[in-house]
Amino acid sequence: xxKSGLLSSSLSKKYAMAATGLFLxxxxxxxxxxxxxxxxxxxxxxxxxxxxxxxxxxxxxxxxLSYLTYFSILFHAVDGVVLTVQNRRAxxxxxxxxxxxxxAGWSSRNMMLLGTVMLVFIVVHMQNFWWKMHFGVVxxxxxxxxxxxxxxxxxxxxxxxxxxYAMPAAGLYVVAMAAMGFHLWHGFESSFQSLGLRFDxxxxxxxxxxxxxxxxxxxxFAAIVVFIFVTQS
Amino acid sequence: xxxxxxxxRQDGPKSPGRMVTYPVTGISDEMSFLEMIDVLNDQLVRxxxxxxxxxxxxxxxxxxxxxxxxNGEAHGPNRLTTTCQLHMRSxxxxxxxxxxxxxxxxxxxxxxLVVDRSAMDRVMQSGGYVSVNTSGNTVxxxxxxxxxxxxxxxxxxxxxxxxxxxVATCKNASAMLFVSAKVSQLALLPQGQPERLNRAESxxxxxxxxxFGNCTNxxxxxxxxxxxxxxxxxxxxxxDFLHAKVAKKG
Numbered sequence: 001x002x003k004s005g006l007l008s009s010s011l012s013k014k015y016a017m018a019a020t021g022l023f024l025x026x027x028x029x030x031x032x033x034x035x036x037x038x039x040x041x042x043x044x045x046x047x048x049x050x051x052x053x054x055x056x057x058x059x060x061x062x063x064x065l066s067y068l069t070y071f072s073i074l075f076h077a078v079d080g081v082v083l084t085v086q087n088r089r090a091x092x093x094x095x096x097x098x099x100x101x102x103x104a105g106w107s108s109r110n111m112m113l114l115g116t117v118m119l120v121f122i123v124v125h126m127q128n129f130w131w132k133m134h135f136g137v138v139x140x141x142x143x144x145x146x147x148x149x150x151x152x153x154x155x156x157x158x159x160x161x162x163x164x165y166a167m168p169a170a171g172l173y174v175v176a177m178a179a180m181g182f183h184l185w186h187g188f189e190s191s192f193q194s195l196g197l198r199f200d201x202x203x204x205x206x207x208x209x210x211x212x213x214x215x216x217x218x219x220x221f222a223a224i225v226v227f228i229f230v231t232q233s
Numbered sequence: 234x235x236x237x238x239x240x241x242r243q244d245g246p247k248s249p250g251r252m253v254t255y256p257v258t259g260i261s262d263e264m265s266f267l268e269m270i271d272v273l274n275d276q277l278v279r280x281x282x283x284x285x286x287x288x289x290x291x292x293x294x295x296x297x298x299x300x301x302x303x304n305g306e307a308h309g310p311n312r313l314t315t316t317c318q319l320h321m322r323s324x325x326x327x328x329x330x331x332x333x334x335x336x337x338x339x340x341x342x343x344x345x346l347v348v349d350r351s352a353m354d355r356v357m358q359s360g361g362y363v364s365v366n367t368s369g370n371t372v373x374x375x376x377x378x379x380x381x382x383x384x385x386x387x388x389x390x391x392x393x394x395x396x397x398x399x400v401a402t403c404k405n406a407s408a409m410l411f412v413s414a415k416v417s418q419l420a421l422l423p424q425g426q427p428e429r430l431n432r433a434e435s436x437x438x439x440x441x442x443x444x445f446g447n448c449t450n451x452x453x454x455x456x457x458x459x460x461x462x463x464x465x466x467x468x469x470x471x472x473d474f475l476h477a478k479v480a481k482k483g
Binding site: 012013083090091093094095096097098099102103104105109186195197198 | 451475
């Protein structure tokens with residue numbers, strides 16, 4: 001009779017990877033929807049974005065979701081490291097000759113590398129905006145009698161000419177989005193496989209949706225950065 | 234045909250191993266890969282050297298005994314092929330061919346290209362059976378109706394010859410394709426239902442105990458499997474294991 005607990009087996013770790021990964025895909029969709037407002041010009045765009053940022057930092061339901069997001073990122077990263085360490089141990093001596101591209105896609109073989117790039121990006125990104133928003137000194141904007149953090153101006157200044165590091169920062173953001181695209185290319189579909197959700201009629205839809213998502217979402221995130229960088233400089 | 238072979242030589246489980254280069258000449262393109270190794274071993278014995286130890290049995294592609302990681306791929310470059318069914322015409326004259334044992338912590342090397350695959354036997358012993366009383370009363374297999382698609386899929390799973398190519402190929406040395414085929418061949422049939430959830434649970438637990446890696450769903454195993462076992466079986470095992478952990482009573 002099996003004795004292992006739900007969280008100790010190899011499959012359980014994969015269920016956790018899949019569940020946290022898919023939840024983070026939902027987060028990405030929400031985050032992107034908010035960021036797309038940065039394409040709107042003038043005071044109208046500034047107000048819309050700051051109202052969105054105000055809602056995201058004050059609404060209790062969103063706060064709960066944000067804690068779930070922090071937890072998911074950390075759990076996904078730690079679980080990924082644990083799985084990778086176990087995987088390395090499972091093959092202590094490598095082959096002298098390997099031809100991995102013959103039977104598996106590049107993304108699927110480099111999830112740890114891609115995830116590491118994304119984790120570095122997340123730390124930098126949170127320092128750039130999240131930290132400033134929560135703990136830094138941020139200019140304010142009055143919207144209908146409510147004083148709100150002017151995150152819009154912070155974003156514009158960050159990618160603007162007065163920031164010496166705007167160019168490398170924009171470069172890092174674009175590279176990180178490329179890494180995210182490749183990570184999602186495999187990860188989205190793989191999550192469903194890990195959860196056992198693989199069926200003849202359903203899987204091609206998941207694959208199609210996942211691959212579209214993995215191209216469109218990172219492209220739009222990166223496009224916003226490039227758009228701001230170009231229009232500000 | 235002439236080839237330069239680079240073969241992993243290792244005297245015993247604890248001995249250090251190394252790649253050794255051997256030239257072989259006068260090989261017919263109709264020889265199987267194992268026959269080519271036979272020719273090499275004949276040369277080695279004539280020269281007073283130790284022949285290369287390798288696993289083989291039926292030499293007709295059904296037993297799963299032959300292994301060998303050839304030029305970076307399990308069972309060599311051809312799809313749906315065991316090493317014994319690989320022929321030298323699949324290689325270029327003058328080519329350098331790397332021949333290595335299956336590499337996995339769960340498959341310790343016994344000697345040269347021979348590895349100990351008994352970890353797979355222990356996974357089978359942990360649940361890869363149906364408990365049927367066969368003492369004196371053999372049940373007519375056809376007495377139990379089984380839908381044709383289920384029978385076909387179970388048969389596809391049962392085609393697994395337990396060669397270990399999936400483990401050898403997987404970047405994580407994961408045995409998921411093998412274990413899931415063995416779970417599925419019974420999970421799809423009515424006879425396999427009473428022990429279905431316990432089976433998935435026990436076999437996964439034994440798989441983990443043996444030190445196989447985790448599944449990254451790269452799909453490399455399915456590509457290299459000599460009998461074309463599908464990733465569908467891995468998904469089924471994932472479902473059964475989750476079902477067992479969440480809903481099983483007792």
